[in-house]
Amino acid sequence: MLYRWLGQGHAAEDEDDHDAAAERAYRQGLALAPDDLGLLVCYLELCLRADAFDHPGRAGRVAPLRARIDELAPAGSAERQRADDALGWANRGYWDDLAAAxxxxxxxxxxxxxxxxxxxxxxxxxxxxxxxxxxxxxxxxxxxxxxxxxxxxxxxxxxxxxxxxxxxxxxxxxxxxxxxxxxxxxxxxxxxxxxxxxxxxxxxxxxxxxxxxxxxxxxxxxxxxxxxxxxxxxxxxxxxxxxxxxxxx
Structure with missing residues (x-):
């Protein structure tokens, strides 16, 4: 829980340095609790918003993270829904961006x-x-x-x-x-x-x-x-x- 809140605090700043600090917090937390769904979903959300050109490694972790969440989270669970929402947000279009803004x-x-x-x-x-x-x-x-x-x-x-x-x-x-x-x-x-x-x-x-x-x-x-x-x-x-x-x- 501590690593999750720490990572979310950094991720909320939406800046490169803070994103890097958020990733470190999530990875440290997952090293201690690799099956923590909350950490996995938070890390997935961070990776989904990463630019594939500037941060290819972070963006490339989306697929394995999603696979792990699908493996651990039962269908209909809050974590699975949150992951689906994050993926839908990442694939949004121009008008969706305007509505979100x-x-x-x-x-x-x-x-x-x-x-x-x-x-x-x-x-x-x-x-x-x-x-x-x-x-x-x-x-x-x-x-x-x-x-x-x-x-x-x-x-x-x-x-x-x-x-x-x-x-x-x-x-x-x-x-x-x-x-x-x-x-x-x-x-x-x-x-x-x-x-x-x-x-x-x-x-x-x-x-x-x-x-x-x-x-x-x-x-x-x-x-x-x-x-x-x-x-x-x-x-x-x-x-x-x-x-x-x-x-x-």
Whole structure:
């Protein structure tokens, strides 16, 4: 289970270095438990998204992994269904990609709104940058939600970030008013003959984009911290186990 979560934490970053770290975690886990279906399916998902040109070895492990999953997972099991879904996703077409991208965007917006509400709630709890928010930012556990909140509070503290905190506290209204203001500015500039085409109104989106960027950075930082903590805990446990075995010997 530890190797599975560690690998998934790296795989979520969707970067070459993290993919390599995820593969190492899955292979280490499978070396200890070669029949672990959860690890096999996670490793299959990682290999399916690998580029056959850049990572031929990883992409080439899809067939043996699928064969092993089919051998171990009974028909109709959750693992078999998950493997089938992963294979279907890998063979998707252009319109499927568009639908997936739209779904991913909606999911991000929902998660961002939820994180924004939690950040606002924490800030309204009496924090001004030296109180509860700073204390929350010292969270050292492996709970991703707590790590996200701590990272967001850390990145949004200080007077310079006060406008961004205000926008996140009134996120829906900020989106509506920004859209209306941007359209109004563009229409005003064109109707008065200042310009024939105006993109200047869209510059009003920059503060909101900066606020959203803080949330994205907080989520990324939180995942990195949780993965690092899992790795640290695993290293301590491995060291303790090695010391115990050496004492027995």
């Amino acid at each position: 739209a779904g991913s965007g909606e999911l991000w917006q929902a998660e961002a709104a939820e994180l924004s509400e939690r950040v606002t709630g924490a800030l309204r709890g009496g924090s001004t940058g030296t109180g509860p928010a700073t204390a929350t930012a010292t969270v050292s556990g492996e709970d991703v939600r707590q790590a996200e909140l701590a990272a967001a509070l850390e990145l949004l503290t200080g007077r310079a970030n006060a406008p961004l905190r205000f926008l996140l506290a009134h996120r829906t209204a900020a989106y509506v008013l920004t859209c209306l203001a941007a359209l109004g500015v563009n229409q005003l500039l064109v109707s008065t003959g200042v310009v024939t085409f105006s993109p200047w109104g869209w510059l009003l989106w920059l503060p909101l984009l900066a606020a959203e960027g803080k949330l994205r950075a907080a989520r990324r930082l939180a995942r990195e911290r949780v993965v690092a903590r899992i790795e640290e805990r695993h290293a301590r446990e491995a060291k303790t186990q090695a010391e115990a075995e050496s004492l027995k010997g």
